[in-house]
Amino acid sequence: MAGAQLSDAEIARRLPVWTALSDVFLDTELDPQEYSHIADVIRQSGYAAGEAEAIFRDEVAPAFSVNLRSVAGEWQGWPEDYVRDRVLARRGAMLAKLSSRLFHRSFLNEQWALIARHLR
Secondary structure (H helix, E strand, C coil): CCCCCCCHHHHHHHHHHHHHHHHHHCCCCCCHHHHHHHHHHHHHHCCCHHHHHHHHHHHHHHHHHHHHHCCCCCCCCCCHHHHHHHHHHHCCCHHHHHHHHHHHHHHHHHHHHHHHHHHC
């Protein structure tokens, strides 16, 4: 899924999910309403929980986990066009994927568990 070329329609379908999931990587703590919003966006997209988790781990995390290591990380959110460009630029970049998984494994597990709780 992560390595394949995406059609314009698939990018349009993923963009709200990418944008919502990118909020997990803001330099701020999310509250339950924000996790609920992320879950609502995922439900509206039609992706199954497993597909959304793969998008989170394989597409969004490699693109935005660097914000967690920044001294002055972004805390307000990113515009959709920036999210789209950043995710597409990092899709398939094995080093970015590996880095996000190695450095942030427990964070990703914890955050996905909070999102998944709201998907039920």
